[in-house]
Amino acid sequence: MEEETVEILSQxxxxxxxxxxxxxxxxxWGAALLLKALAGHDGNRSIEHLYLMNLDGLGDCLGELLTSNPSLKVVDLQSRMSPEEWHQLGEVVRDNAIATNLIVWFQFVSQRKYWESIEAFARVASSDVKDPTLELKLYPATDHDVMLSLNLLGRVLRGDIKSLKSFHLLEFRQPNSGSNQDRLEGSMEGPGLVLAREHKSNSLGFA
Known part of the structure; x- marks a missing residue:
């Protein structure tokens, strides 16, 4: 789409x-449209829910959007971002009074190389002083993916990460090796759900 057409659409x-x-x-042209149409004091204020899938260049755009548009209630995000962009977004979520629920979908089959970025994003977004607004939905494809997800869940339940409002594992598959089971038990050590509730992690889902 030409820049002029994006401008017409944004208006x-x-x-x-x-x-x-x-x-x-x-x-x-997704990022350009978002900045023109929704960010800033003169952007659209009727849109409450955004679905952003398979978009590039959203790092700076999302930060500006979340901090300048008070009308957004939910942003569903399934996009490709660099580790630096995820880190910056985590800082925005942590340091600003953002009421928008940010739902991050992560499919290991197509996004596995970004897993460490997602882990870092969750840690950076963690805050002791504000209610969590981050929902994480993970689609593990292998037993190894399941273990990575459960290790992250373990850190949430122990209170190391306080940024998650909800945590979902979809298409869950039970690991079948003894070593994996040992790692599972280790990842779940600690006060568990009592600690998670104390740190305002309000829901936990498996499907």
Whole structure:
């Protein structure tokens, strides 16, 4: 899409008072549209829910969007970002009074190389002084992926990470090796759900 067309579309979005949801999936101009149409004091204020899938270049854009648009209630995020961009987004979530629920979807099959970035993002976003707004939904594809996910869950339950409002493991598969089972037991040590509730982690889901 040409820049002029993005400008026309963004103006149409700004002027609309009836839009409640915007879905952007695999479009190169997604970040530009978001900045033009939703960020800043003159952006659209009727949209409450964003679905952002398979987009590049969202690092700085998301930070500005979350801190300048008070109307957003939920942002569903399944996008490719560098470790630096995830780190910056974690700082925004931690350091600003953001009410927007940020739902991060992570599919190991296509995103496994970004796993350490997701872990770091959750740690950076962790705060002792504000209610969590981050929801993490993980799709493990192998037993190893399951163990990585459960190790992260263990840190949440022990209170090392306090940023998660909810934690979901989808398409869960039980590890079948003895060594993996030992690692599972180790990852779950500690006060567990009592500690998680004390640190405002409000829901835990498996499917």
């Amino acid at each position: 149409a979005v700004i002027q609309s008072s009836s839009l409640e949801t915007m879905i952007l999936d695999n479009v190169k």
